[in-house]
Amino acid sequence: MSFEERAESTPTSVVTFDPTAEESPSQRVVTSVAATLEADPGSLTPLYDAIDPDALDALFSHATRESAGHHELWFPYEGFDVCVDSHGTITLLSGHTDSPSGDGLDR
Numbered sequence: 001m002s003f004e005e006r007a008e009s010t011p012t013s014v015v016t017f018d019p020t021a022e023e024s025p026s027q028r029v030v031t032s033v034a035a036t037l038e039a040d041p042g043s044l045t046p047l048y049d050a051i052d053p054d055a056l057d058a059l060f061s062h063a064t065r066e067s068a069g070h071h072e073l074w075f076p077y078e079g080f081d082v083c084v085d086s087h088g089t090i091t092l093l094s095g096h097t098d099s100p101s102g103d104g105l106d107r
Contacts, residue, residue, distance in 0.1 A: 012036060012080065012092045012093060012094040013032065013035075013036045013090075013091070013092040014089060014090070014091050014092075015028070015032040015035075015089070015090045015091075015092075016088050016089055016090075017088050017089075017090060018088055019060055019061075019086065019087075019088050024053075024057045025056055025057055025060045025084050025090075026047055026053035026054075026056045026057050028090060029047060029056075029077065029082060029084060029090055030044060030047055032090050032092065033077060033078050033080060033082070033092065036080075036092055037078065044078055045077070045078060047077065050075055050076060050077040050078075050082075051073075051075045051077070056073065056084065059071065059073065060084065060086055069086075070085065070086055070087065071085065071086040072084065072085035072086070073085075079094065079095070080092040080093060080094055080095075081093040081095070
């Protein structure tokens with residue numbers, strides 16, 4: 001999905017989270033996708049097949065600093081284009097059909 005297509009898409013789900021809370025962004029992605037799919041989080045493809053969870057958490061740990069500005073990261077997971085941003089929003093757009101590549105790039 002191109003940037004233009006993402007911008008014009010209606011989100012399937014938008015979830016907010018506290019970037020400073022105990023639940024990490026990677027955990028919140030899995031629980032958000034599971035809730036949207038009405039599935040058990042343990043039944044989903046491991047997040048590390050799509051993106052490095054430790055790197056995701058580290059990026060948003062750094063991005064919560066006031067001087068860090070606004071950051072967002074897109075990646076495919078479980079049939080969704082997932083966007084995590086440093087303001088504490090996870091957006092799920094349905095319709096991603098490529099297999100997870102883990103690099104966040106459109107192909």
